[in-house]
Amino acid sequence: MTAEPGEVLANQIGANLPFLRRYARALTGSQTSGDTYALATLEAILSEPDRFDTALKAKVALFRAFHAIWTTSGAPLEVEAPASGLESKAQKHLSALTPNTREALLLHTIEEFSTEEVGQVMGVGAAEAQELINIAYQEMSKSTSGxxxxxxxxxxxxxxxxxxxxxxxxxxxxxxxxxxxxxxxxxxxxxxxxxxxxxxxxxxxxxxxxxxxxxxxxxxxxxxxxxxxxxxxxxxxxxxxxxxxxxxxxxxxxxxxxxxxxxxxxxxxxx
Missing domain, CATH: 3.40.50.2300 (Response regulator)
Structure with missing residues (x-):
C-alpha cells in the first residue's frame, strides 16, 4: 500500500527532527530557545509545504527550512537575556564572529553535512560554505582556554x-x-x-x-x-x-x- 504524500513528509521530518533540535540548541546555547526555533520550522512547513524542498535529501531540506527562519529573524543570539559571568562573555565573543561561520561549522562537524550540503542548507555555494567553515575554525581557536x-x-x-x-x-x-x-x-x-x-x-x-x-x-x-x-x-x-x-x-x-x-x-x- 502506497503511503500518502503527507505521511511520507511526516516520516521524513520525524526521522530528522531530533538532529534539528540538537543543532538548534547548539546554535542558541539553550534547549528552550533551540526548541522554539525547531517548532517554528515545523509550523512553517505545515502552513507552507513548499518550504520543504523534496528535491533535496530529507535532512538537508528540513535544515534548509530552519535556516530560512533563522536568517529572516536576524539569527538573534539574545533570545534569552545573558547572565553575568561566562554567558555574558560568550555573547561578547559571538558578537565579534563573522556572520554565518558558527552555523557552517556546526552543520559540517556536528551534523556531518558535506560542504555542498552545508551550502544547500545555507543557500550559498560549496566554496563559500568551505570558506565559512575555515573562518569559524580560525576565529573560535582564539577563544579563552579553560x-x-x-x-x-x-x-x-x-x-x-x-x-x-x-x-x-x-x-x-x-x-x-x-x-x-x-x-x-x-x-x-x-x-x-x-x-x-x-x-x-x-x-x-x-x-x-x-x-x-x-x-x-x-x-x-x-x-x-x-x-x-x-x-x-x-x-x-x-x-x-x-x-x-x-x-x-x-x-x-x-x-x-x-x-x-x-x-x-x-x-x-x-x-
Whole structure:
C-alpha cells in the first residue's frame, strides 16, 4: 500500500527532527530557545509545504527550512537575556564572529553535512560554505582556554578526548570513570566545562553525576557523548543543549567544546 504524500513528509521530518533540535540548541546555547526555533520550522512547513524542498535529501531540506527562519529573524543570539559571568562573555565573543561561520561549522562537524550540503542548507555555494567553515575554525581557536573535566569509563576514549582538549589549549583537570569519582573530582577542582559519557564503568550514570556537580556550579556548560543521541532528544522534559554522537570525530569534539565554551548553558538531562 502506497503511503500518502503527507505521511511520507511526516516520516521524513520525524526521522530528522531530533538532529534539528540538537543543532538548534547548539546554535542558541539553550534547549528552550533551540526548541522554539525547531517548532517554528515545523509550523512553517505545515502552513507552507513548499518550504520543504523534496528535491533535496530529507535532512538537508528540513535544515534548509530552519535556516530560512533563522536568517529572516536576524539569527538573534539574545533570545534569552545573558547572565553575568561566562554567558555574558560568550555573547561578547559571538558578537565579534563573522556572520554565518558558527552555523557552517556546526552543520559540517556536528551534523556531518558535506560542504555542498552545508551550502544547500545555507543557500550559498560549496566554496563559500568551505570558506565559512575555515573562518569559524580560525576565529573560535582564539577563544579563552579553560579547565575541562572528562567523565568517561573507556580508557582509549578518555585518552583521546584528553589529547584533543589539550591540543585546543585547555587543561584537563582529571578523568573520572564513575559517578562517585566524578563528583569528588569536581569538588577538588572546579571545571569550566564537563565532557561526559552517559553510561559509566560501575553502571552508574554520567547524567546523575553531572546533575550532582551542577548543584554547586550551575554556570558550568556540559557536553554529553552517547551512541544514541536520538534517545536524548525527544523534546520531553529537560535535555542537553550540547550533545555529540559516538563514534565521534576529532572535528566534532573540537566544534562542540568551542561552542560550549561560548555558552553558559546550565540545562542538562534529568532522569
Amino acid at each position: 579547565k575541562v573535566m572528562i567523565i568517561e569509563d573507556e580508557a582509549i576514549i578518555s585518552m583521546d578526548l584528553e589529547s584533543i582538549v589539550a591540543e585546543m589549549g585547555h587543561r584537563v583537570t582529571g578523568i573520572a570513570r564513575t559517578e562517585t569519582a566524578a563528583v569528588k573530582l569536581a569538588q577538588e577542582e572546579r571545571p569550566d566545562l564537563i565532557l561526559s559519557d552517559i553510561q559509566l564503568a560501575d553502571n552508574s550514570s554520567g547524567i546523575d553525576a553531572v546533575n550532582k556537580i551542577l548543584q554547586g556550579q550551575e554556570d558550568c556548560p556540559v557536553i554529553f557523548i552517547t551512541a544514541f543521541p536520538e534517545r536524548l532528544l525527544t523534546g520531553e522534559g529537560p535535555e542537553p543543549a550540547f550533545l555529540i554522537s559516538k563514534p565521534y570525530t576529532e572535528e566534532q569534539v573540537r566544534s562542540a567544546v568551542s561552542q560550549a565554551m561560548f555558552f553558559s548553558s546550565t540545562e542538562t538531562l534529568k532522569v
